Amino acid sequence: MTTPTRSATSSTRPTPPSKWPHTIGLLVSLAVVILAVWLVDANWIRLADLPASIGNYIVLMGQGLTHNPLEVPWSEYWVLATQRMLESIQMAWIGTLIGAVLSLPLGFLAARTVSPAGVVFVTRQFLNAVRALPEIILAIVLIMPIFGLGPLTGALALGIGSIGTLGKLTAEAIESIDPGPVEAALAAGARPVQRMRWAILPQALPEIVAFWLYRFEINIRASAVLGVIGAGGIGSLLSQLFNRREWEQIGITLVVIIAVTILVDSISGAVRARIISGGGRKLAARERHDEASAIV
Amino acid sequence: MIRFSDVSVRYPTGTLGLDSIDLEIPDGQFVVVVGLSGAGKSTLVRTINGLVPVTSGTLEVGDRMVSGAGKRKLRQLRAEVGMIFQSFNLVTRTSVMNNVLLGRLHATSTLRSLVGAWKASDVELAFEALERVGIVDKAYVRASQLSGGQQQRVAIARVLAQEPQVILADEPVASLDPPTANQVMRDLQRINRELGITTVVNLHFLDLARTYGERIIGMRGGKVVFDGTADQADDAVFESIYGRSLTAADVLPGDEEPAVSTDEGLAP
Amino acid sequence: MTSTAAPTRGPAASARPRKPAPSWALWTGIIAATAITIWSALGIEFTLAPLFTDAARGWFVIQEFFAPNWGFIFQVGNAWLETLSIAVLASLVGCLLGLIAAMLASKVTLANPVAHQVVKWVLSVIRSIPDIGWAFLMVAFVGVGSLAGILALVMFNIGIIAKLTSESIDAVDPGPIEAADASGANSFQRARWAVYPQVLPNFLSYSLYVFELNIRASIVIGLAGAGGIGNVLLVQLGRFAWENVSAIFIATFVVVLAVDLASQAIRRRIA
Ligand SMILES: Nc1ncnc2c1ncn2[C@@H]1O[C@H](COP(=O)(O)OP(=O)(O)O)[C@@H](O)[C@H]1O
Ligand SMILES: [Mg+2]
DSSP states (O other), rough: OOOTTTTTTTTOOOOOOHHHHHHHHHHHHHHHHHHHHOOOOTTHHHHHHHHHHHHHHHHHHHHHSSTTTTTTTHHHHHHHHHHHHHHHHHHHHHHHHHHHHHHHHHHHHTTTTTOOOHHHHHHHHHHHHHHSSSSHHHIIIHHHHOOOOOOHHHHHHHHHHHHHHHHHHHHHHHHHHHHHHHHHHHHTTTHHHHEEEEIIIHHHHHHHHHHHHHHHHHHHHHHHHHHIIIIOOHHHHHHHHHHTTTHHHHHHHHHHHHHHHHHHHHHHHHHHHHHHHHHSOOHHHHHHHHHHHHHH | OEEEEEEEEEEEOOOOEEEEEEEEEEETOEEEEETTSSSSSHHHHHHHSSSSSOEEEEEEETEEEEEOHHHHHHHHHHEEEEEEEETOOTTSSSSSSHHHGGGGGGSSHHHHHHHHHHHHHOOOOHHHHHTTTTTTTTTBBBBGSSHHHHHHHHHHHHHHHHHHEEEEESSTTTTTTTTHHHHHHEEEEEHHHHHHOOEEEOOOOOHHHHHHHHHHEEEETEEEEEEEOTOOOOOHHHHHHHOOOOOOOGOSSSSSSSSSOOOOOOOO | OOTTOOTTTTTTTTOOOOOOOOOOHHHHHHHHHHHHHHHHHHTTTTTTTTTHHHHHHHHHHHHHHSSOOOOHHHTHHHHHHHHHHHHHHHHHHHHHHHHHHHHHHHHTOOHHHHHHHHHHHHHHHHSSSSSSHHHHHHHHOOOOOOOHHHHHHHHHHHHHHHHHHHHHTTSSHHHHHHEEEEEEOOOOIIIIIIIIHHHHHHHHHHHHHHHHHHHHHHHHHHTTTTTSHHHHHHHHTTTHHHHHHHHHHHHHHHHHHHHHHHHHHHHHOOO
C-alpha cells in the first residue's frame, strides 16, 4: 500500500481510545477470582467423582419413577409430594398478596413524580433495607417468635420479603408513566388522590400486576427454603427426605416440583403477557426484555 | 372577563416567560394567540389556570384572583377553566368514558371517585359532552384505539364535562393532519358560539389563526406585540410578530374547508 | 354551559352505547384470583390473631435480638470469607455457562428449531428446582462443604442468567445480524460479532445482579450443609443462641447492602 491520496482534506487517523479502564477492571476481577479460589476451602478432588456420582444417584432416583404410581406405597409418595407442593404454592400466593397490598402504597410514596423528596428518600431506604434481608432471616427474627412454625409464618416472611423489590418496581412503573394525563387531571381540578386513582393507576397497574405475578413465581421457589427451617411445604419434605436419603422418594418429589413449577410458570407467564399487552397481542420480545431489565 | 394587570412570569431557571402583560379578554370571546416557538404562548395560557404561577402583577379570572391563590382556590378555579393539550393527554389504557369523567372529578367526593361510583348526573353530562363532539358511539372503547383527531375530540368532551366558563387550548392541532386540524378548530369555534365559553387558543399556523380567531394576540419575547382582529392581522403584521419574512412552513398546507371528511367520526 | 342546550349533532350522531359487561378474560381472572386466595388462606390457616395474643412470647426472643454478641461477628470471619468466595466463584462459572446456554436457547443465535427448543426445556427444568433443592443434591453428590455450595449456586445461576440473557438476545436489533449474514459470516461469527456486542452490557448487568442474589443464596444453601456462614447459622439456631444469631443477621445485612451498593454503582457505569 502506498500513502493515502487525500491527505490534504482528511485529518490524521485517530489513535485508538485508551483501554486502561477496561484493563484495570479485568485485572481487579481476576485478582478477586484468584483470591476466592485461594480462600475457598473446597475439596476440588471430589469434582472428579461428580459424573459417576451423578449417574449413580440419577439411577437411584429414577427407580422411584419406574414403580406403578397407583400402588401403595408409591401412590402415597406421589400424593404427599403433590400436597406439599400445593402447600408451597398456597404460602407463595398469600405471601405475594401481602407483599402486593403493602407495596402498592409504598410504591406511591417512593415515586419521585408523586411524593416530596424527603418522603421518597426515607421510603427508598426502607425498601432497600428490606431487599437486603433474605426471607429466611425475616422469618426467624420477626415472625417465628410470634407465629411459631408453620406455613403461615412462611407466608408472612415471603410477604414482607417481597415488599422491597415490589415497592421499588412499583415506584419505577409509576415514574415512567406519561405525565400528560396527570397534568390534564390537575388542570381539571382533581385532588391528589383522584389524580392517583384516575390518571396514574390506570397507566401503571398492568405493569404492577405483572410484577406481582413474577414475584409469585419467585416466591414459590423461595418457600422451599423456608420449609427447611420448618415452615412446611415442599422444603420441609425435601429436607426430611434428604436426611433419610430416600432416593426413590426424592426422585418422585423432584419430578412433582419440576412439573408443577413449570406449569405454574407458564400459566403466570401467559397471564402476564396478556395483562401487559392489554389482551390479544402476544408479548413482543422487546417488551419481555424490558420486563427482565426492570426486574434486575 | 380575564384580566392581566402588569403580569410577569419568571421561571426558576431565570427565563422571563411573560414580561409585564396587560390584557383583558371579555366573556365569550374567541382569542387566538400566535407567535414563534418560545414566544411565551404556553406560559400565557398556563398562567390563566395557575399551572404556571405568576411572579408579579395580578391576574383575575371572573371574580377569582389567580395570582397568589392557594391550592384550594386554584382547584376551584381549575374546575371552571378547562384545558386542551397538544398531545391530547388521555389515559389511553382506559375507556373514553372514564377519560371524559375525569372532567367531573372536581365535583366528585374523594371516596366516590376512589371506587368509581360516578353520580348518574355526571355520567349524563359526560354523554352529552361526547354527543356534542360527535363520538358518543365510542364511549366504551379504549382511548388507545382512537385516531388522533378522535382523541382530541375526547379531550374536548372531557373539558365540556367540566362545564367550564373558560376553555384554554395549547396548540390543540399541532399533532394533527390539516383536514383534522380544521375540524377540531371548527368544533372549538362552534362550542364557543353555542355555549358562549370564553376560549383562548395557541396556534402557530397563520391561516388557522386568521380563519378562526375573533381576536388575534401576537406574542414575541414574552410581550404582547399585536392585539387586534383577524382582518387587521395582515402579512406585514405577522412578519413583525415573527421577526422575519413568512415562509411556507408558517401556513398549514391543505384546505381550510375540506370538501371530503377524512375522519369518519365527525358528521359533515 | 347549560346541560339543557341541545347538542347540534342530533340526527347524525349515533345512539349512546350501553356499558359493556367486563370481558370474560377479566371475569375469569378475578374469579380465579379470589378462588386461589380463599383456597390458600384456608390451606395455611391464615390468621393475624397471634399478633395480638402471642406478641409477648415473641417479645422475649426479640429482646435477645437487641443484645447481639458483637464479638461473634469477627469470630466467624472465616465463614464470611468462605461465603463470599463461594458467591464469587459460582457467579463466574454460572454466568459463563449461562451465557453459552443463552446463545443456544435463542432463535437468533441457533437456527435449528429443535435444538433450541430442547435447550429451552432443559433450562426450564434447571430453573424449576429451587436453590435449596440444588444444595441438597450437590451435598449428596460431592459431600458436605464449599464445593457443594459452589456447584449448587452454579446451577441456580445458569437458570437465571440464561433466561434473562436469552430474552435480551431475542430483542437485539436485527440490522447488524443481517449485515453479518450479508457479508457471509458463519453462525459462530455472527453470534460473536453481531449479537454478543449488543447483549454484553445487559449480560454484565445481569451477572452483577446474580452476584447480589448469590450472597443471599449462599447463606440459604449453607443450611443444607453447603459451607459458609449458613452452616454457622444452622449450628447457632440449633443451640438457641439468639445473641449469636442476631450478630450474624446484622453482619448479613451490612454485607448484602455493601455488595448491592457496589454492584449497582458498577451497573450504572456499564449501562
Ligand atoms: N418550565 C419551564 N422552566 C424554565 N423555562 C421555561 C419553562 N417553560 C418555558 N420556559 C421558557 O419560557 C419561554 C417561553 O416558553 P413557552 O411559553 O413555552 O413558549 P411557546 O409556548 O410560545 O413556545 C421560553 O424561553 C422557554 O424556554
Ligand atoms: Mg408552547
